[in-house]
Amino acid sequence: MTTRTDDPGALVILPGTVVPGRARPPVPLRREGPSKLTGVALYTDDIVVPGAWYGSTIRSTDAHAILDGIDLDPSFDWTTVVVVTASDIPGENVVSSIRSDQPILVPMGGEIRHHAEPLALLAAPDRGTLREARRRVRVRTTPLPGVFDPEASEHTFASYAIETGDAEAAMAGADLIFEGEYRVGHQEQLYIENNAMIAEPTAGGGVTVTGSLQCPYYLHEALKRGLGLGDQGARVIQAETGGGFGGKEEFPSVIGLHAALLARKAQRPVRMIYDRHEDIAATTKRHPAIVRHRTAVTREGVLVAQDIEVIMDGGAYCTLTPVVLSRGALHSGGPYRCPNVRIRARATRTNTPPNGAFRGFGAPQVEFAAETHLNRIAERLGISPLDIRRRNLLVPGDATPTGQVLRESVAAEEVLERAAEASEFVRLRARAEAERRRRADDGTSSSGPFRTGRERTASGIGIALGWHGAGFTGSGEVKLASVASVELTADGRIVVLTASTEMGQGTKTIFPQLVGEALGVSDRDVEIAPQDTAIVPDSGPTVASRTSMVVGGLVIRAAGRLREAVEREMGAPFAESYRAFARDHGALRVDQRFEPYPGGTPFDDETYTGDAYPAFSWAACVASVRVDLDTGEVQVDDVVAADDIGRVIHPILAEGQVEGGTLQAIGYATIEEIKLRDGRYLNDRLATYIIPTAMDAPRISAILVEAPFDGVPHGAKGVGELPMDVGAPAVVAAIADATGAWITDLPASPERILAALAAMPDVAGPRPGMSPPEDAS
Amino acid sequence: MPIEPPVVSPATIADAYAALAGGTPDAPVRPIAGGTDLMVTLAGDLGDPPARIVDLWGLEALRGIVVDGTALSLGALTTFTEIRHSALCREHLPVLVEAAASIGAAQIQNRGTLGGNIANASPAGDTLPVLLAVDARFVLGSVRGEREVPAKAFWTGYRRTAMAPDELVLKIVIPLLQDRRASFRKVGTRRAQSISKVVMAVAWRSDAIDGSGPWHDVRVALGSVAPTPIRASRTEAVLEGAAPTADVADAAADALAGELVPIDDVRSTAGYRRLAAARILHRCIREAGGW
Structure with missing residues (x-):
């Protein structure tokens, strides 16, 4: 274990990159773990009133x-x-x-x-x-x-336009233009x-x-x-x-x-x-979306222009739809440099239950589309999916379509290379390609819809790269003006007061780590006040992967000010003097309000220009699949996920987020789908809404990459949503690598895969998110 | 807010018969074995609950797997776990072991019974195509005595059977044939805890040691493609007396696709079921023929 006690922003653990299987430095156990394990924890229905x-x-x-x-x-x-x-x-x-x-x-x-x-x-x-x-x-x-078709709706909840350069003019002079349409349906949390x-x-x-x-x-x-x-x-x-x-x-x-x-x-x-x-x-469910891409590239696969249309189905009421759509619009081009971009996004009202927040918040829908589209362009150009990303990915100094110049904490290249190397992407892709060619050349492929080929399964590997804006979009944090507090109580206890909730992701474990380090005391000496509006200040919602980065930053600053005040008074290090301070002077509470991160260009909600996020997290995912060519069933065997989250606070919890998010993304990619008739969910039970079981889960190797964000003292950028953005396009690319068929609707169900392999569109069933009338067959 | 009907737990089969005979159309009595379907129905508030439940779990006479002359006989309360672990089943009817292993997950297999699978009469019951394909017979009992019904005549309509409301499945009898081969395939929604989109069992007799000779007494049975588990008789006719060649496989797959009339439902599409059924049959014949 390394410590840097001379640096006020240091953490207890500086693990560098955590390699699976490597010995780990000791980290605290989950705060609420024992009570959950022993059944003492009281969930709402356990509370006797x-x-x-x-x-x-x-x-x-x-x-x-x-x-x-x-x-x-x-x-x-x-x-x-x-x-x-x-x-x-x-x-x-x-x-x-x-x-x-x-x-x-x-x-x-x-x-x-x-x-x-x-x-x-x-x-x-x-x-x-x-x-x-x-x-x-x-x-x-x-x-x-x-009204069940979001494109037929006359009521728009929100719409955005983002423009940089001149996409139309660039298209006119481009070498090649590729078009594609992608659709995703509802997903249940x-x-x-x-x-x-x-x-x-x-x-x-x-x-x-x-x-x-x-x-x-x-x-x-x-x-x-x-x-x-x-x-x-x-x-x-x-x-x-x-x-x-x-x-x-x-x-x-x-x-x-x-x-x-x-x-x-x-x-x-x-x-x-x-x-x-x-x-x-x-x-609420994840918003269904229709995403259309028109992309101009050079023959070498360099992006020249992107014209993107995003339509989200908000359901019957607005809920958080404008913000979900905003994040969707801002991420829809993918983590790539492109001089001419036009993004038009709108969300409309339908007579289906309202859609709302779900891990990823608009980004998984559009990043599936962006990555699948880029993979298809690479295939058409005869360029490897790895190389087309190397040629276009964002590097320091590049600007996003809103004109945000990325100056620091840019790790698209690193996560891509790390994931490709650890997964042996190049070697496995060459092997899958050789197998595919052999099946095509020696006449063993299926010769008709009701026929099998000689080989029952095919293997493939796919890659996707993604980004996720850290924290709230645009001016969200400034408007929110969150407060977090650290209090030294009169009886000498150290208490963190925030409204940030624990829901299994580790809030109660990491805040004591951060505060303990800032105060120079053990995390075990730091308590968490209950999430009760009569006790804790409004430190904002526990969403948008903002807890580690934003609220974590606030508690570190509050702790720093508390330490300073105590040490100034006592003339001795906080750890040795805080109990005496409390005895002599009583309680001392420090409230820390959010202040805008230094530097950058403020986001303009009217023109959709400026810094949309204080920083971005970056992720690459490589998925290996086996497809049953008789039935279209997909088994995801192996996933390598490389995620840059700024700084790792607790490697076990962070890997857990990557593993869980990846599995949730695999469900989204392969089997999870709400089916509708006349605006009613048909599969509204666990017997019919299918998610992956342990038997369906692949081996997942999480590689944590650290490109710290300097706007917060601890450099963290958040991890909760990031893995959700890249799993689905990686799996769909692997299915295409195995079978040659690109599935553009999620989930890439056996029905959709077999429809493509047998060239029988009816086999696929309704498009994602669509709600045919009850009497339709 | 599930309703919990009263439960009686008879100690003998005669007591169970008597309890079941007390049911009326207005106050139905339902037997429960493993409860893997009935409990879900009750907890989910799906349909009217029975007035009374008769718990069969303690009836030891309904357990046990024996080979009796030329037949394999399984008590109705035999669980899927017991089938998976049975040396007799593995030796004489591995296809049933395969089907049992494809059901639910360990907990469901520990509770779910073969008799329950039969009486529950779901078109998606995973052992039912196997029982159809191997000409199983079901011994039923009630206060009126015992009788035997062949699998082929048992499922009469969607979730309907040839049983009277007060009858119980006592035993499953499967004739054993030295030269019978069989194949099983389930296409589900995921790798465990999965309800079938298509489930198929194929059985045939063949005297060729390498399996390449002509097939006789061919049975092609499917689940999840019709209101009941079914036999595909036109497909069987195509295969009867034919050797498992590529041409025969093509003709059989075409015949199966032609005779199935599945539906779109929440698990899959009619088109997928037809296509997947034809392809898994084609694969089965290809594997038997070794080409």
Whole structure:
């Protein structure tokens, strides 16, 4: 273990690059690990609240309709049931988000805009009564025609245009132009713990909501607005949270408001715990997207111009769609230098359940398209996929399409070369090509759709390169003005106060590392205050891979100021003097507010120019697959992922993020797909929404690369979303390497692969994200 | 909010018969063995729950695997794990072992039973094409006594069987033939915990030691391509008496694609099922013929 105690920004661990299998320096165990392992950790549904009732949601079975009425069967005894409709909402009937378009409950006479939309709420003292009460509610509606095709929608949530150079003029004079269309569908986050909230009324008309969530202050704001409460009236406490992936970013505002409304009317605690079916049917998904590329290149494969159109399906309400689309637009060209770029992006409204945050946040959709398109261009030009990337990747001094000049922390080349070398990409690709040629030349290939070839399987290898803007897009962090605090308590404890949540990714483990190092004490001497809006400041949401970089930077600075104050007073190192300081002077708390990172060009939201992100993280992924040529089934055997995350704080947790993100990307690439009819999800259960099992998981080798970002004292850039961006295009490239077929729709399911191999398009089924009518065969 | 119907646990088969005979159309009684399907249905609130559940798990008389003369006999409560570990099954009917190994994952195989797979009557039941292909017979019992139904006559419609509501599957009897060969292939949604898109078992008799001679008594059975597990009779006719050559494989694959009428559903498309079925049959014949 190396330490640099002379450097105020140093970390306990400086592992350099972590090589799988190499001995690691000792790192702290996960803070909440023992309680999770022993079953002591309390997830929301584990929390016993005496006298709590059970809550439930009455949902629409129409995708688009007018709500004419909600009838309660008069023969049923309603005296022990609480019913909440829109008329019971004391504040605004709005789920607070970017826009104010989503009602908490559809009002009588109002418009139902998607299947499974909340119409009314019930609570009862026991599950049996609740179940029976649900059966005695009748919803009357007048159905309306639905819009399910985002390109046919007349309502646009957001649109952006990014232009640099002159793409049209460059196309006119270009050697070669390639066009391609790519489509991706919905993906479910599938955290282990379903969405869950418990609301308790408090004296004075307030409410406390405890639940599974990523962003306590988002729900806090939603409660204030929907219930007409002040800052003190609404209180939000995070329970132990079993995964989020973005699925508990904005949706907790919906279920939290519902629980709170029931608790307020019942004047007792109410538990609102979704089962898996309700969670999949009614909560947000990754946005489906249609991406079209028109690309001009030289014969040597150098990019001359990119013309890109991105269309995202926002679903029925806006949620975070404008920001998801913004990230999608900004990443849509890929991590490449191109002098002439035109990007047009728009997100529209359809009568499908609202889409929202999901690991990657708009980037996985567009980077799948960009990378697959570049791979196809390389194939057409006879250039290796590695070489075409070497010729175009961004290096220090290059500018992005918004004019952001990349001055530091640029590691596209390093992650590419590291992944290619570790995976033996060149050798394995040559072998796959030789096999493919042999199969084609010796007549052993399948000679018709119902025939097999001599060999049942084919192997292939594929590569993808990606980038991920670190932290919030554009001016997001400046507007947010997050605060994080470090307090030396009167009884001599060191406490970190942030709203950053632990959901399995390691917040509670790394903050003590960062603060302990800054104070010169052990991480074990640093405590984490509970994520409770009555206790911790608003340090922003736990999203956008910003916790390590942004909030981590704030707690280090706060700790540094605390150390300075104590040492100035005591004239001795903090570690030796802080207990005496607390005894003599009492508590000392330092609040650190976000300040813009130095240098760079501020982002202009109007013109979409300037620095879109303080820095980018970089990732390369090489996937090796075997394809069953008879059935189109894909087995991903091996993945090498090289990820530049600035600085590694905790190598085991960081590798865990890369492994988990890669597997989630493999699911996205191969099997995960929400299928729809008339705006309704067909596969809204674990039996039908298929994700990879341990048997489907490849060997994953994570290579952590460190190109530090100087804007924060510890150099970290975030790791949570990055691996999600590159897995799918690498797998699809490997499938093409094995079979010769480019699958441009995700997932590259056996149906789509066999449709391509047998040249029978009908075999593929509907395009991703499309919702054909019920009567279609 | 699952409803939990009352459960009775009979100690003898006679008690089980009596409990099942107490059911009525308004208050149905359902037997439960491993519960791998019924519990999902109850927990997911899918359809009306039964009024009462009869737990068969303690009926030891319904367990055990024996070779009885020229037949392999399996008690209805035989689990998939027991089939996987059975030396008799591995020796006499490895194709059943293969099917058992393709079901769910370890936990499901520990609880799921062969009798349950049969009585549950899912068109996607993974052992059912095997049972069709090897001419299995099912011994059923009730307060009225025992009777035997061949697999081919057992599944009468989507999730419907030839059983009366108060009958139980007691035993599965599979005739053993020295010169029978068989092949199994499942195309699922992933590598474990997977429901079939297409599942196929092929059985035939052949006296050629290397497998290249003509096939006789050919059975081609499939699941997940129709409302019930089915035999593909036109395809069988193409293969009957023919040697496994490339021409025969082509003709059989074409015949199968021609006679299957699968549907689009949440797991796959009709087109994929037809195409994949034809190709896995083609592969099976190719492998048998060694070309």
